[in-house]
Amino acid sequence: GTTLTGTNLLMVTNSYGAEGSYTVSLTVSNSSGQIYTLIQTNYVTIGGNYYASIYGDNTTYTNWTTAAVDIQTAVNAATPGSIVWVADQQLFGITNPISITKPIQVRSQSADWQASTTIIYRATSLVQRVFYINHPKAVVDGFIITNGLGNANSITNYGGAVALVQGTLRNCLLTLNHAYNGGAVMLFDGTVSNCVLTDNLADSQGGGVYLIGGNVVKSRIEYNRANGSEGGGVYMVGGYIRNSTICTNYAAG
Numbered sequence: 001g002t003t004l005t006g007t008n009l010l011m012v013t014n015s016y017g018a019e020g021s022y023t024v025s026l027t028v029s030n031s032s033g034q035i036y037t038l039i040q041t042n043y044v045t046i047g048g049n050y051y052a053s054i055y056g057d058n059t060t061y062t063n064w065t066t067a068a069v070d071i072q073t074a075v076n077a078a079t080p081g082s083i084v085w086v087a088d089q090q091l092f093g094i095t096n097p098i099s100i101t102k103p104i105q106v107r108s109q110s111a112d113w114q115a116s117t118t119i120i121y122r123a124t125s126l127v128q129r130v131f132y133i134n135h136p137k138a139v140v141d142g143f144i145i146t147n148g149l150g151n152a153n154s155i156t157n158y159g160g161a162v163a164l165v166q167g168t169l170r171n172c173l174l175t176l177n178h179a180y181n182g183g184a185v186m187l188f189d190g191t192v193s194n195c196v197l198t199d200n201l202a203d204s205q206g207g208g209v210y211l212i213g214g215n216v217v218k219s220r221i222e223y224n225r226a227n228g229s230e231g232g233g234v235y236m237v238g239g240y241i242r243n244s245t246i247c248t249n250y251a252a253g
Helices: 071-077
Strands: 020-029 035-046 049-052 083-086 091-094 098-100 105-108 119-122 131-141 144-146 162-170 173-175 178-181 185-187 191-193 196-198 201-205 209-211 215-217 220-222 234-236 240-242 245-247
Touching: 049 071, 071 083, 071 091, 071 098
Parallel strands: 049 083, 083 105, 091 119, 098 131, 105 131, 119 144, 131 162, 144 173, 162 185, 162 191, 173 196, 178 201, 185 209, 191 215, 196 220, 209 234, 215 240, 220 245
Antiparallel strands: 020 035
């Protein structure tokens, strides 16, 4: 690695030329001969840019020409701290949930569903949600997520569109998804921010979202349905909803 030395240094800077996690070691001394060393393992993480487009050639995934033709391939290739850019105005059908379990961002070019209009949807007859997100620094940003299905009465199948264990879901439209609980989202922890959840269905509770923990902020939850007795739009075991609109939802009970 790079070693920087000097006297009376108020700030130490370094440039990293490659992706990866770097260990940082700092040694200080004074005129009395006292020396102290602090080592932080994997303290600095440098990510890159990866790309997904149905028109890519599916090779290196590092620009639009060589982009992965499916999102999971680009996610798998991305190093911690990276951004996976997903092309605007495209349709991505998935046959397995897109699983994000490391500190990366998956973003549409516009990072807003209304501008990007990129649709990610279940393209199989099998019970299958669209996203599984489980890392505190994972981010999914700027998509239309639809046709997810998690209709088995098991917590592992709750959340028709998204199971959010940790991380952030933001600037997305979730619509026409279906699950036993949490028609659109099953929220264990993390944050749903600036999203619209509309026209989703739960067989039991939480037509829009089923909260065990976490936060829903600056979002709109409307026109969702629960066929059970409670939670047409939202069913809460824990967590918080802040600065959001919940309206025109329906519970059958």
